[in-house]
Amino acid sequence: MADSLFEQLEQQSTSGGVDAVLEHLISSLQQDKKHHELFEALKMQVRHRAGLPLLYGESGDDLDPKQRTLLEDGLLGACRQVGTGLLEDGRVSEGWMYMRPVGDVAAARELIDKIEVQDDNIDEMVEVLLQEGVDPARGFSVVLQNYGTCNAITTFESVMPQKGKADQRAVAQLLLRHVHQELFTNVKADVAGRQDSEPTATTLAELIADQEGMFGEHSYHIDTTHLASTTRFSRILENEECLRLALDLTQYGQELHEQFQYD
Template sequence: MSSAATATASFDQLQSSLASGGAAQVLAQAAQQLRDEKRYHELFEALKMQTRLQLGLPLQTKDNNEGLTEKQRKELEDGLIAACREVGSLLLKQGKIREGYMYLRPVGEPAEARALLADIEADEDNAEELIEVLLHKGVDIGRGFQLMIDQYGTCSSITQYDQSVARRPRSEQQPAARKLLQKVHSDLLGSVKHDIAKQEGANPAGNTLLELIRDREWLFQENAYHIDTTHLASTVRNARVLSDAADLRMALDLTEYGRRLSQQFQYQGDEPFADQYPANALYFQSLLGQNVEEAIAYFEQKAELLDPQYNGTAPLETLVDLLARLNRPAEAIVAGIKIKPKCVQPIGLAPSLVELATQAKQFDAVLAYCKEQGDVLGYAACLAAKGK
């Protein structure tokens, strides 16, 4: 059948639908035809009209739906969400990533979009759109960041991490930080193994950097290195958001390599990690249950001695956050109250005093502090948390 004949038959079917079932049947028939023809944007409009017809509303309107009852407003919203879900899913199955996500986003269920996108294999044509939705829109940050590494390399990926991922909450940073850590550790491990095999004439035993570089100081002679040293430093810094023991051991392994580099490649970090590799090593060790008291003492000294007017609140917040991560919230409260700067805005690295009080189930010290500071909102939040 020719396209003209097919179109005529479609219109005839719509006419028959009106005669047999009225407006509702017309819209149902139109929606099915649009599905069959994969005209999904128009399908969305048909589904919208179906919803409005069911609610007794004008099929098309430019107003903002004023005058609706709460029940009508809820049913209209549910209908539109269902339309978004159907059309977004169909577009993603068609491989139209950006368009599909445009419809799925209002549904507010990232897991649903993540599952649909998992079925789309990345290639040179769709990689950019996948990175946009998975990474930048936050649908699947781990997969999106891995695609970023695969497509653009480690250097660009680190830049992207520092510019956007690092601004996200810790739980959202972790998948990207893990992918970066795995990539840099794998590349460095392979490079070191290759160098040893080349110099010694046999593949070395050992699965960690520490095992490979121990007793092989010649690996670092004449300012030698086996990976871009700025990449190494950035990866170690970003790994501080991680909490899984395997990740922390891998990050600690990188510090073992980094601290053996020539001094010109041991870049100074921001306080309290100015002495970058030793300080980060101590941090990772404490989270692994090693040298805990030494780490607390080190970061406590940094918090007490560094002036927040020049160094900001990172030294204090690092101490408080570390104590919280070590499941010592009561000590974190004491540290936070004792050293908290009066005129410097926190950067949000550490939990709030109210969060710590809730974790510790000890509220009195925070209530007293808020009262002393005239912090009505903090006092009320702490009191509410205590009463839950």
């Protein structure tokens, strides 16, 4: 195949010169999904169109403004094209490597939204979505669903302080809903066992009301450090529904033995 392509490029060179060679090479690499090689070919095409040597490797500071603009815009276009192709093929980290300099986070997010989280890509999905900030809420959700509450809380504490308030709130909501649902399910099961019937309460406060003997020295229904951390993170929330959930957690926490009370 390499010999065949080389022969084709020789023919293109004879009939159409450098432009024809580059067009044919780019088309062939696109068809074969050789993304990294395609990027190199696109760079040569950009340089050629800017009147520069095909292997020009300088910073561009010596160029006139028009040439520099052609070079910079062309290289960003090449990054977008190759990054898009890689992401469409499900290659998350590689695709984001090319999309990052473009700065179009929305386009990258839209492409990654179509990629399913699997065992072989979960780490790079978390890295790009959460650490790189392409979609922190989805990235955190992946951590929560696959690594559990403890790891999610550690991740929140290490990653989210560097993110904007909107992202912090979106992620805090996910954690709050998850922890509240887990706790509500556990308490509801406990109450059902105590009264031999399914409780109809819709809040933790209602569930634990008049449940004498539920909270002993060693009694709790969820890791209490998770409860404390989630409540603390929830202080940045403004949504009324979420604030009610956070308040519900505190009402449960107030009933715990003093050894599980945290300032």
